[in-house]
Amino acid sequence: MQHDPKDDSSDSMLAPFLNAKSESLSDELLRAIIDEHADPIIKKILRSKLRVSLNGRGTQQNQDALEIAGDLRASVISTLRALRQNPNQTAIANFSDFVAIKTYSACVDYFREKHPQR
Numbered sequence: 001m002q003h004d005p006k007d008d009s010s011d012s013m014l015a016p017f018l019n020a021k022s023e024s025l026s027d028e029l030l031r032a033i034i035d036e037h038a039d040p041i042i043k044k045i046l047r048s049k050l051r052v053s054l055n056g057r058g059t060q061q062n063q064d065a066l067e068i069a070g071d072l073r074a075s076v077i078s079t080l081r082a083l084r085q086n087p088n089q090t091a092i093a094n095f096s097d098f099v100a101i102k103t104y105s106a107c108v109d110y111f112r113e114k115h116p117q118r
Contacts, residue, residue, distance in 0.1 A: 017033060026084060033080070
């Protein structure tokens with residue numbers, strides 16, 4: 001059976017953003033999605049996996065985690081904007097899972113870079 005992206009439905013939480021009639025409304029909804037849904041997941045996973053506080057100070061690992069969090073936000077925003085521009089693209093069925101997978105993957109990449117001998 002062929003995978004048809006049109007048959008997929010995006011997470012219902014994303015629907016207002018994906019269907020927003022104006023750019024200003026979509027930007028406002030995107031900001032809310034990141035602040036209320038993506039950021040808490042990103043922070044929880046980074047704190048757990050990297051054992052950091054994510055405050056503005058601290059160790060080099062904490063600073064690295066803040067940078068990873070920023071990169072993840074940018075990546076999620078980019079993906080959501082692309083999905084809004086091209087609705088025929090594969091949908092995000094579960095936004096929380098999507099963000100969690102991206103965050104766990106970023107942690108693995110970080111550890112792989114820091115400890116290449118493992």
